[in-house]
Amino acid sequence: MNSKEEISVISNSTIYNVEAIRNDFPILQTTVHDNPLVYLDNAATTQKPISVIKEAQKYYSTMNSNIHRGVHALSQVATEAYETARIKIKKFINALGKNEIIFTKGTTESINLVAQSYVRPNLQAGDEVIISQMEHHSNIVPWQLACKEKNAKLKIIPIDDNGDLIFKDFEKLITDRTKFVSVVYASNSLGTINPVKKIIDLAHQNNIPVMLDAAQAVNHLPVDVQDLDCDFLAFSGHKLYGPTGIGILYGKVNLLDSMPPYQGGGDMISKVTFKETTYNELPHKFEAGTPNIAGAIGLGEAIDYISKVGIENISFHEMNLLEYATEAVSDIPSLKIIGTSKEKVSVLSFVLDDVHPHDIGTFLDFEGVAIRTGHHCTQPVMDRYNIPATSRASFAMYNTKAEINVLVNGLKKIIGVFG
Amino acid sequence: MDQELRELYQEVILDHNKSPRNFREMEDSTQDSEGYNPLCGDTIHIYLKINDGIVTDVSFQGSGCAISKASASLMTSAVKGKTKEEAEVVFKNFLDLITGNLGENPNTDKLGKLAVFAGVQEFPVRVKCASLAWHTMKAALDEKETKVTTE
Numbered sequence: 142m143n144s145k146e147e148i149s150v151i152s153n154s155t156i157y158n159v160e161a162i163r164n165d166f167p168i169l170q171t172t173v174h175d176n177p178l179v180y181l182d183n184a185a186t187t188q189k190p191i192s193v194i195k196e197a198q199k200y201y202s203t204m205n206s207n208i209h210r211g212v213h214a215l216s217q218v219a220t221e222a223y224e225t226a227r228i229k230i231k232k233f234i235n236a237l238g239k240n241e242i243i244f245t246k247g248t249t250e251s252i253n254l255v256a257q258s259y260v261r262p263n264l265q266a267g268d269e270v271i272i273s274q275m276e277h278h279s280n281i282v283p284w285q286l287a288c289k290e291k292n293a294k295l296k297i298i299p300i301d302d303n304g305d306l307i308f309k310d311f312e313k314l315i316t317d318r319t320k321f322v323s324v325v326y327a328s329n330s331l332g333t334i335n336p337v338k339k340i341i342d343l344a345h346q347n348n349i350p351v352m353l354d355a356a357q358a359v360n361h362l363p364v365d366v367q368d369l370d371c372d373f374l375a376f377s378g379h380k381l382y383g384p385t386g387i388g389i390l391y392g393k394v395n396l397l398d399s400m401p402p403y404q405g406g407g408d409m410i411s412k413v414t415f416k417e418t419t420y421n422e423l424p425h426k427f428e429a430g431t432p433n434i435a436g437a438i439g440l441g442e443a444i445d446y447i448s449k450v451g452i453e454n455i456s457f458h459e460m461n462l463l464e465y466a467t468e469a470v471s472d473i474p475s476l477k478i479i480g481t482s483k484e485k486v487s488v489l490s491f492v493l494d495d496v497h498p499h500d501i502g503t504f505l506d507f508e509g510v511a512i513r514t515g516h517h518c519t520q521p522v523m524d525r526y527n528i529p530a531t532s533r534a535s536f537a538m539y540n541t542k543a544e545i546n547v548l549v550n551g552l553k554k555i556i557g558v559f560g
Numbered sequence: 561m562d563q564e565l566r567e568l569y570q571e572v573i574l575d576h577n578k579s580p581r582n583f584r585e586m587e588d589s590t591q592d593s594e595g596y597n598p599l600c601g602d603t604i605h606i607y608l609k610i611n612d613g614i615v616t617d618v619s620f621q622g623s624g625c626a627i628s629k630a631s632a633s634l635m636t637s638a639v640k641g642k643t644k645e646e647a648e649v650v651f652k653n654f655l656d657l658i659t660g661n662l663g664e665n666p667n668t669d670k671l672g673k674l675a676v677f678a679g680v681q682e683f684p685v686r687v688k689c690a691s692l693a694w695h696t697m698k699a700a701l702d703e704k705e706t707k708v709t710t711e
Binding site for chain 1: 561562564565568569574577578599600601602603623624625626627629683686689
């Protein structure tokens with residue numbers, strides 16, 4: 142992938158050297174079916190820079206021990222590394238305090254935590270929770286569970302043909318029974334970036350707290366929770382160039398304080414007797430059991446890596462790729478892009494006439510190209526467009542225009558075989 | 561095209577994908593069943609007409625990839641005219657073929673045209689695509705009420 146176009150000038154002072162970035166990701170040297178790997182499945186999970194891999198390895202080889210409970214040296218070193226990661230995350234999303242940063246397994250657990258510990262106890266029969274039509278199943282099912290149990294109603298903000306939320310319908314959905322709003326910041330299957338500030342403003346005017354599923358946003362856009370004024374925000378480490386099995390729940394401290402624990406166990410208590418247990422302070426109240434220590438430390442390192450490259454620079458690079466890819470597929474007459482909002486992250490979902498996404502996925506795999514095919518855990522989106530599935534190419538900081546050419550040539554070959 | 565890929569997407573499969581046989585609803589079916597692959601959203605509806613223990617007509621509807629559509633199409637031809645028991649034997653032989661139970665160089669004499677699916681065994685993630693129509697046909701044969709899923 143060595144070509145001059147891969148070094149681009151972002152601003153007068155910044156040079157974005159994608160080749161140097163690629164060299165930091167060992168997996169990008171892999172071949173698949175004798176072709177260089179072209180990894181375009183970044184919305185499913187991103188690859189990890191060597192610094193993240195080394196940091197997780199360093200934890201296991203030099204400081205492995207349990208945190209928050211040992212007086213011995215290793216435990217103290219590990220605790221410090223774990224808590225340092227929390228501070229890095231706090232800075233990354235500009236939270237007010239580190240006690241607003243809860244380590245979870247991932248976005249899914251973060252949403253379930255809020256559904257179970259914040260919304261469920263406050264929900265009465267006839268109350269309403271609002272989500273959107275473009276939610277990932279992980280931002281649908283937790284609310285269905287809570288609403289079903291409490292006989293509350295789950296209301297859905299519809300989307301238009303471009304994949305944009307119909308904002309005026311959101312205004313109409315709000316009633317005095319609306320207790321909570323949870324929406325995706327950027328859609329994993331359409332790419333749409335939602336007008337979350339407008340959503341939060343309107344909800345807050347009606348005293349309704351808002352949760353953002355930012356799994357597909359934090360890796361593409363600068364996210365500032367104080368500026369957004371969101372009440373809760375969730376994301377996963379593995380979509381942010383960090384390890385799997387680690388994620389974040391951000392919550393405003395007064396809300397987190399008011400909530401009962403999500404799970405009981407070690408580390409989340411301050412005193413246990415059979416008669417009564419008092420809970421630990423934030424954030425530990427929500428971190429029962431031994432956490433994914435290496436995962437948290439790895440995520441901290443991933444954030445350092447992103448900060449070094451610059452999230453604005455990554456965003457600029459990815460927008461270039463999206464624009465290039467959108468243009469490149471536009472001369473394939475049988476291809477239709479699903480998700481044509483003006484505000485998108487670098488996700489290109491599409492369908493081809495007469496070729497099923499699974500066949501596209503298998504063919505591209507033989508070209509070394511990894512894309513996602515299927516419903517992307519957003520079946521209501523597929524239903525909205527009356528399609529069973531899409532093919533999705535999603536771009537990250539290390540992708541190149543040359544890789545997009547491999548994708549597009551692969552698609553043309555497929556059409557030749559099936560046409 | 562890569563050899564392994566060519567083995568999977570044989571001409572017969574591409575042809576049946578493009579022009580599936582017996583691709584229609586059957587109004588006078590005696591039994592039918594629906595199949596679903598939750599992983600990819602593929603759905604299939606199989607219709608059977610059974611008279612005196614013989615499958616006199618088979619048809620299908622639904623959406624899916626080339627492998628699942630061609631498999632359904634070829635399945636309709638393979639079981640038409642068979643007794644219920646014979647259809648079950650074909651089902652078993654087909655499953656053995658695509659899951660690699662017949663070995664690397666399978667004797668496909670018994671399988672006729674279905675032998676084109678031998679390549680599927682090299683693609684474990686696509687076995688469900690090839691078998692969905694068959695499991696659904698079996699459920700229709702057994703007059704099972706529940707929807708078939710691959711998961």
